[in-house]
Amino acid sequence: MARLYFLYRSKKESAYLKVRLQLNSNREQFEATTKIRSLKSAWAKKRNLSAEEKNSLTQFNVKRKPLEDYIYKRYEEELPDATNRQWLKNVVNEYYEDKKPNRLAPENLVEFIDYYIDCRKEEKDIKERQVMRINTTKNKLIRLQKEYNTVFRIKDVNEDFKTKYIQFSTKHGYSLNTQSRELDRIKTFCRNASKKGVEVYAGFNDLKIKAEKTPKIYLTTDEIEEIKKVELEQDYLNNARNWLLISIYTGQRISDFMRFTKDMIVKDENKRSFIKFEQRKTGKDMYIPISKELKQLLSTLNDDFPRPISDQKYNDYIKIVCKEAKINQLVSGKKRVCIAEEGKKPTKNDFRNVLGDFPKWELVSSHIGRRTFATNNYGKIPTPYLIYITGHHSEAQFLNYIVLPDYEKAAQAFDYFN
Incomplete structure (x- = not known):
């Protein structure tokens, strides 16, 4: 049976992985570029990984299995000629074409955050660290909804939402700076949703939480x-x-x-x-x-x-x-x-x-x-x-x-x- 594996083939510190399908003879193979991005350091190291490197490998493991299954399935169905170097490239392109988000922008706030991440990834305009921060905000909103036994829509991001968000954050010990930063992030989702035609509260841009001045230290x-x-x-x-x-x-x-x-x-x-x-x-x-x-x-x-x-x-x-x-x-x-x-x-x-x-x-x-x-x-x-x-x-x-x-x-x- 043919064997499939992934390779890091770039000199850059972050790049898309290559996927290679090795045929039974071991002399013939197909190769294509995936849309699975990885850190070079995460790919090279075996231990003492940073949090960012661990997250990079986690994302790789999540994304590799569906792609592997798709390639193996297509290979067994088509048994392409080994001289057709374009075959795997076409298969990978078709896989990602099928995966493109093709749905209307959700009105539900938490669902819209996932949609927002998908769109930014499609545009190659977001980094894994940004995704981690956004997901932190999303998870907090999920807990907020559970506490108030409600589901917030994009258009619900108003003064009442701000009050509930502050009460929840204060109760659970989040600082004013964290509250201010995350409210700004939620307003970013609202701005994006408005461009997508989703109904928003007219005054959402005026919602603010005043941050506190945080002392910073340095070494003399x-x-x-x-x-x-x-x-x-x-x-x-x-x-x-x-x-x-x-x-x-x-x-x-x-x-x-x-x-x-x-x-x-x-x-x-x-x-x-x-x-x-x-x-x-x-x-x-x-x-x-x-x-x-x-x-x-x-x-x-x-x-x-x-x-x-x-x-x-x-x-x-x-x-x-x-x-x-x-x-x-x-x-x-x-x-x-x-x-x-x-x-x-x-x-x-x-x-x-x-x-x-x-x-x-x-x-x-x-x-x-x-x-x-x-x-x-x-x-x-x-x-x-x-x-x-x-x-x-x-x-x-x-x-x-x-x-x-x-x-x-x-x-x-x-x-x-x-």
């Missing part, structure tokens, strides 16, 4: 020095510390810097060194200059990067690193806590970000390196260069990462003018 130069010199007995903590310093020196997201390898280091005609890679979130080709601090760190690692670890382990380990470095200043911020009843096994819905005053090391997470890079270099390096390196789309987005208190900004301005 003195704290970075403490992190660099603290003695750590465990190898895994040293490894995490090195990644933390790399994030501070490069200003990149964890989805990018945790993929750095020595093969990404390139030099120009003037012997200047850069890290060349494609940013996962933006798809931009980047050249990050290797600073003298980063060059010094890499030289202690045989001019290579540390071994990669999962996002969760990284977040856990750098907290311990900062605790060992005595980053103990009491600061305001949000800490993720479990709200499940004592003795009850928590679910994914039992965690909230709670505002309060905590030792600084408890609030450290993967984004602190990026904020530290932006804050500590602001005013020292021209802002357009910093915006290029961080990959922000606008100066307003970049300035959101600057955590300097107003006094320090004023002091920098004074030094500049004088």
